[in-house]
Amino acid sequence: MTRHPAHDEASDLLNREALFLDRSEWDAWLALYCEDAVFWMPAWRDEITPTEDPDRELSLIYYQGRRNLEDRVWRIRSGFSTASTPRPRTVHLVTNVLTHEADEGCCAVTASFCTHLYDRRGERTHAFFGRYEYRLRREAEDLRIARKKILLLNDTIPAVVDIYSI
């Protein structure tokens, strides 16, 4: 499969998103997303099969529209959520980035991730890991995220999984 002409730009975008999440740079993070972006983390039907149809099957997260991500950011910033305050420290490792041409001029990206999380309050260290699938669309000058699917492989959740942990 041929690498997308914008491979380096796409790869940078993934790394930038990871950094924004790890640094709580929420406005910069939201700006990476198209207004109609789909943000999807499936659940699992059994040991090996993730759910595939968000309208008939449960997902861990399924949002159509950046507005929903803005709500999540609002909650994290608000101080009204004890689960989010103080937020755990995280570092995202994003790797195995492959790009190729997709329909409607989009850039399709697959990647692997591991987010190491340290929750000082809960005295808990955890690593969430899985795979990403992106659709990136050019809006004005920049590539933006039109769709992000997060396949979380270790889905027994230690109390909380939030947008910064995946």
Add this chain to the structure above:
Amino acid sequence: MPAVEECVTRLSDLVDDRPQDGVFRVSRAIFDDPEIFELEMRHIFEGGWVFLGLAAQIADKGDFFTTTIGRVPVLITRDTDGELHGLVNSCPHKGARVAQRLHGNAKLHVCPYHNWSFDSAGRNRAVKAARAGCYAPAFDQDSHDLPRLPAFASYRGFLFGSLTADVPTLPEFLGEAAKLLDMVVDQSEDGVELVPGGVNFAFNANWKLQLENCSDAYHFTATHPSYIRILERRKTAPDKTTARSVWENSQAWSEAAQGVQGGSYSFDHGHVLNWGLIGVSDALPLHESADALAARHGEAKRDWMFNMRNLTIFPNLQIAENASSQLRIIRPVAADRTEMQTWCIAPRGESATARRQRIRQYEDFFNPSGMATPDDTICYENCQRGFASRVEPWLQGYARGMTATRAGGNLFSDSGEFQPARSVLADSQLCDETLYHSYYREWARRMARSLAP
């Protein structure tokens, strides 16, 4: 007092139940003492009925799912004749788990260790190389089948099992609380099902924190202000991409609300319900069936199906119908560790639009990746830390509603046609805590098998 007796825990040191004095207190020890956890395993989870799953999970012949009763692995099957079976999932030969998948379909279950095999009813079909095995006749006199659960029964598709036969019948155990399961099942003529996709999460806290939280009206505005304010944000700046909520027009949690907004009911054997008035709201996916349900069950029962209802069937089943509809199984792992298995439970045959709405509302509120449940579980973990203290061992969280609780039912239970043992009618701020007494009276009754009074 002789020193030796100071080491022996007495039930009255754990639950202080003196209604005549207006006192009900629970000791922190019941949440963090490993010896008490061991007794709970023996007398509550492995010594009585526990919920296993829905018959709808094994709809076809040969279907099975695996779960646990206490620490014991169990296998629930529908055999090739369509009969349901509750089996101990442990090979009689060496004890290995025979079925290892969460669920599936199999005519034959073959133990992967030495290939003893069992049919879908748990009957032994083959002992590998039996004839060459030089077995004594005594071996042939033993059953080589998977052991049957000493008690196993279904109430309208809700499957329960017990590792002891010394239990009341399932209808006796459920009692009047069975009518609250009816309110779940009767939302469709075809019953209920689990939406595909289970969500599991774990927390470092005792299982009874989850037991209580489901029944806890007092925490909602304190623990979930971020969720409540997001609902307000969505209302002031509507957007078709966000999920609607049953609470967007409800007064049930508003501190400004006047009059009866809900309350609690307690039943024998530790089952409880807390509830809030919602009414026939179009924010609920059930709205499409409102007229049909009234025609089939009458308006009063239809209205009950729309009310917020958090039901616990002691000790491990919770069905929460509030922001959406959730079925939870509580699985205690250690005194300070609990695993939750959760699903979206839904009426069969609802429209695609209603199903989508139900799923979105569920993810929003109930998931550990959502905007409410994580705030609960982090509070459980904070409680667990605090339970270490014995400076003042008694907790004060069982006292609200003490002068409001009444024996028997009230107008609302009459309209739902069920008879609770006790009831509380509440405005939005009463937030009854006496419903927990039902949990701990059943808990104490079971634990009395090992603990002195």
